[in-house]
Amino acid sequence: MSEGYDxxxxxxxxxGIELDPAKRSATFLQQDQxxxxxxxFYEGVEVMSxxxxxxxxxxxxxxxxxxxxxxxxxxxxxxxxxxxxxYFVRAxxxxxxxxxxxxxxxxxxxxxxxxxxxxxxxxxxELNILTGCTSHPSAVGMHIGVxxxxxxxxxKLSFTMIHSWHNKIEVRPRSAAIxxxxxxxxxxxxxxxxxxxxxxxPTAYVHKNSKAIFSSVIVALEGSVVxxxxxxxxxxxxxxxxxxSRTISKGGKVIARGQIVGEAEGVKGHLECKGxxxxxxxxxxxxxxxxxxxxxLELSHEAAIGKIAEEEIFYLMSxxxxxxxxxxxxxxxxxxxxxxGLPEVLKRTIDKAIxxxxxxx
Amino acid sequence: xxxxxxLSVEVNGKRILKNVNLYIxxxxxxxxxxxxxxxxxxxxxxxxxxxxxxxxxGRIIFKKVDVTNLPTNERVKLGxxxxxxxxxxxxxxxxxxxxxxxxxxxxxxEKIEELAKxxxxxxxxxxxxNFGFSGGEVKRSEILQLMLMNPDxxxxxxxxxxxDLENISLVGKAIGELLERDKxxxxxxxxIITHQGHILDYVSADYGVILYNGKIACVGDPKDxxxxxxxxxxxGCLAKCLKxxx
Numbered sequence: 001m002s003e004g005y006d007x008x009x010x011x012x013x014x015x016g017i018e019l020d021p022a023k024r025s026a027t028f029l030q031q032d033q034x035x036x037x038x039x040x041f042y043e044g045v046e047v048m049s050x051x052x053x054x055x056x057x058x059x060x061x062x063x064x065x066x067x068x069x070x071x072x073x074x075x076x077x078x079x080x081x082x083x084x085x086x087y088f089v090r091a092x093x094x095x096x097x098x099x100x101x102x103x104x105x106x107x108x109x110x111x112x113x114x115x116x117x118x119x120x121x122x123x124x125x126e127l128n129i130l131t132g133c134t135s136h137p138s139a140v141g142m143h144i145g146v147x148x149x150x151x152x153x154x155x156k157l158s159f160t161m162i163h164s165w166h167n168k169i170e171v172r173p174r175s176a177a178i179x180x181x182x183x184x185x186x187x188x189x190x191x192x193x194x195x196x197x198x199x200x201x202p203t204a205y206v207h208k209n210s211k212a213i214f215s216s217v218i219v220a221l222e223g224s225v226v227x228x229x230x231x232x233x234x235x236x237x238x239x240x241x242x243x244x245s246r247t248i249s250k251g252g253k254v255i256a257r258g259q260i261v262g263e264a265e266g267v268k269g270h271l272e273c274k275g276x277x278x279x280x281x282x283x284x285x286x287x288x289x290x291x292x293x294x295x296x297l298e299l300s301h302e303a304a305i306g307k308i309a310e311e312e313i314f315y316l317m318s319x320x321x322x323x324x325x326x327x328x329x330x331x332x333x334x335x336x337x338x339x340x341g342l343p344e345v346l347k348r349t350i351d352k353a354i355x356x357x358x359x360x361x
Numbered sequence: 362x363x364x365x366x367x368l369s370v371e372v373n374g375k376r377i378l379k380n381v382n383l384y385i386x387x388x389x390x391x392x393x394x395x396x397x398x399x400x401x402x403x404x405x406x407x408x409x410x411x412x413x414x415x416x417x418x419g420r421i422i423f424k425k426v427d428v429t430n431l432p433t434n435e436r437v438k439l440g441x442x443x444x445x446x447x448x449x450x451x452x453x454x455x456x457x458x459x460x461x462x463x464x465x466x467x468x469x470x471e472k473i474e475e476l477a478k479x480x481x482x483x484x485x486x487x488x489x490x491n492f493g494f495s496g497g498e499v500k501r502s503e504i505l506q507l508m509l510m511n512p513d514x515x516x517x518x519x520x521x522x523x524x525d526l527e528n529i530s531l532v533g534k535a536i537g538e539l540l541e542r543d544k545x546x547x548x549x550x551x552x553i554i555t556h557q558g559h560i561l562d563y564v565s566a567d568y569g570v571i572l573y574n575g576k577i578a579c580v581g582d583p584k585d586x587x588x589x590x591x592x593x594x595x596x597g598c599l600a601k602c603l604k605x606x607x
Contacts (some may be wrong), residue, residue, distance in 0.1 A: 274452075309449065310412065310413065311413070311449050312449050312451050314411050314412060314413070314433060315445070315448055315449050315451070316451075316454070316459070316462070317432065317433040317434040317437070318409055318411075318433050318434075318437060318442075318443055318445075319437070319459050319462045319463050319466075319506060319510070320434055320437050320438065320462045320463065320465060320466045320510070321434060321462055322434055323432065323434070325462075329451075329454055329458065330451060330452075330454065332453065332454075333451055333452050333453025333454035333455075333489065334452055334453055335453070336452070336453030336489075
């Protein structure tokens, strides 16, 4: 147990939460609806609970439900409540905060954890956020996390979300981002452990000469249902998007979605979803969608689902690997996605999370 | 070192090799010729244990061990090694990862860098294996893997195809070292499949064998056979071979 918390520190580390001022620029920890820890160690970044932020700045309310609609679905309606909590993270104009902010949402006793996060990278700033969401083994309930991202002109925001739940938890993130001119939004998602259900479809609205990159690595174990995708709406010329997903089913059901909408000339987007089925009971459905609303744009996708090729196993065995070692090397290779533009410390966290996930396979 | 006895092999239900017999002693290198589809690659794949090549008759004895039903990695541990004609590309599996396994077989870990440099593959170590490799790079990568494995029995499936003139002598020299061709007393043996025979300008072989319609049709001096094939085609070469033998 970590000091002062009834939260298992091991569980937090699994989702990248260190509670170590040397490794993070700020820390935020919320258990159910209560904020248990907030600390900022770095100038140029503000981190507080959303309730605090509302009290401190009267303009924060203008960011509430700005990119997402409160009546979008039954889950946003539930989250739109008096007792909502969550984090407010803001990089001040031109502040370059390479060391990541960590934010942890921990579900323990609440039937429904309602979270509303506002993340702002002000003009010219650079902000890296690592958010780890997890639950107590005894928890039974639902996590609804509304996140609204504002990546302003010339800013760069990377958001890495690592989930490790238990099989009695239903997870409904609702996220959207506005990516202003010349800005970059990088979103990474890693799902580690069994979960009853994850359903989400984060969207980035990408403006002039800006960029959105979504990468996800998802493993669905027996009993899990994961319906997850990313959407980029390319609104102005020069906007680009790249959506990459790697999904593995080991008995679980995965729906891997992806959508790129080209609304302006001169935009470019690529969608890549690859799936690997490792057991007889699993199921993967890949649904890549490209929608073009103007001429002179470039949208492409590739989707492939398969099992491990015997030819590849044989090749690695001919180099001395046993059959099991060969399969594990191929699965590991499959999950290897190159995520560009992330600080080393975040890359290491992601690598470690993926490594843990491989061990579970 | 290797004894192939009455070997019959099927691929996708089609009989490719028919009662093939082959005996290769320590120190010997065989050059394997034959038209497309005659079963050359099938023979090597069957010897190394590729499960896509189904042995329906006969046996393979390697170093006095019946390996006919052994998995590939066990044959490799006994000292077989093969450079493939068209190895697969594997997502995310880096060349260096594979080289480490190869080196583990021979205890050559400290030689990875040096040999990669020698085979001009040091810039490719962190790349997913065979992705975006040119024809020649694929071959050099295959030979590099064998050099680190250091097998006693070396099988090379068209190591010269797709290799440019600049690199053919590099590949040839490396193969010569693998087979210890420069030594008087050799511990190694092997089979080289070659279509054009270019590699034989750089590596000497002791015997030439023609595989024709899944059967061993001719054994002789490799240079003679190659000259005959070049001059008279396989049919002509076989006719002469038959005449010489009778």
